[in-house]
Amino acid sequence: MEATVVLVDNSEMTRNGDYAPTRFQAQADAVNLLAGAKTQHHPENTVGVLTMAGKTPQVLVTPTPDLGKVLNAMQDMKIEGDVNLATSVQIAQLALKHRQNKNQRQRIVIFVGSPIAEDKEALVKIAKKLKKNNVAVDVVSFGSEEANSDRLEAFHAAVNSNDNSHLVTVPPGTILSDMLFGTPIFMEEGAGGGGGGGEEGGAPAPRSNVVDGFDYGELGVDPTLDPELALALRVSMEEERARQATATAAAAQQGGGEATPAAGAAAVEAATPVAAAGGGEAEGMAIDAMDDDMLLQQALALSMQVEQEEMQEGGAAETPEPQQPPKDEEAK
Template identity: 40%
Template sequence: MVLEACMVIIDNSEYMRNGDYTPSRYQAQLDTVEIIFRRKTNENPENVVGLMSNGGSSSLFLSNLTNDYGQILSGLHGSKIEGNGNDFINCIEIACLGLKNRLNKNQRQRIIIFIGSPINNNEDEILLLGRKLKKNNISIDIINFGEHENNLSKLDKFIEIVNNEEKSSHLLTIPQGPYLLYEQVDKSAILRNIDNDGNGNGNFGDNGGIGEFGDFGMDDPNMDPELALAIRLSLEEENSRKEREKSETMDESK
């Protein structure tokens, strides 16, 4: 199990009012944040996730690194849509400071950032930032949506610079389409590695579902995404409960 500290950055610029992603660019991010948090903390109970916003007058911390989703939810409720575009470099640098202050220095450092508005920084500055992240062994996953065509060239070059031999950083570009944003992230390389158990066997299907949806009368989870999400979260909670009971039983037997 990967031991990781992850800082998630949402885009809260005025572009997030756009309804080209269901139900809006902004709400689509919030739904995806929950999926990311559940995957990260279920992978390893010592993993922590923090939350930032990027799009207003400045980047803001919404939640410190935590494994308590209540804190993340409180941070999401405290965020609001404001500002035009985003300062990609500034928010990444601030996120790095937040990760540097993690309590457990053995945790790997990762940033997951949503980009749904035009990037205001020039390409040379962005590539320089990529070299700094690589030097400091900080992985980054970029969810490029909304204004994805405008940002793709810069982000492609950035990921090429920042990636290490393990290819631990990812660029996921999601155009407008029939599927929900969280569905596309859930079955992408950003979260796919989490889907493997210790023997390399995937717990999730190729369609991004958890376990056997057929047991719940669903042959295709994409037919009812909201029900599929509820099933996914329910199964995750059940697996976590079983793991806790197993751990408690082992402790009692010692």
């Protein structure tokens, strides 16, 4: 379980268009996706939103499991003023301190899209305080990454404990949400157990294919390498499963041969990654993972299902024929 407060950069600098369509809108899309991922990873996870610019940093949404409140807050957010990072982080820590469920781990995610005014020493001091209070911090640096590089790296080094915090730098000209999709910031957190897996990337391995509560390993594609393909395959798989469930239910109602459609549905579900890939790289990966016997079994199951469906359709078509007028009566 985790309580997260997302710090959003709503300064005037975020009007720049070096991230399509603008820094602010690209950031808003990433925040919306992150909030959705966090709330779906665990039913008791909560997400809050805090603005860093304007007259003073402002908590728009206290940590809540209601994703709708986060989306509404991002839609109504105004662009104004300059970023005040130090004050924003301290307010976020206070919001986490007063979270309702004290069993939740504490996390702050900071989006920085403009130059920060605080010096390195001030940021390190704040980072040490966060570390002392067991607050993990993820930082997304974009737009002004060169100007902020030294200070954010020092901040990250001071707050990081057992690799529970991360610093991600996104270059201009890219899609912010896509670049963050495969990073530890979006991944399902095993951070609490990350200390036990401290040997050479032992922690990232088990969660490398799990994003947004869905295991992409069964699709035969790595979401960190091609997030768009992974999402497309996921949608295809879910649609195929729904179609097969409907077909199985219809066959069961018609009677006779319930087992065969179920077996065919199971086989098609297992073969979905290959069918959904549509001849791309994912198809090759999935086929390589299967031996010849498995492919033959799936082909046999599919052929049996198609044959039974044709027989059922043929029987249904023959039923109304006796209702037609006899030819002898027409002749008389």
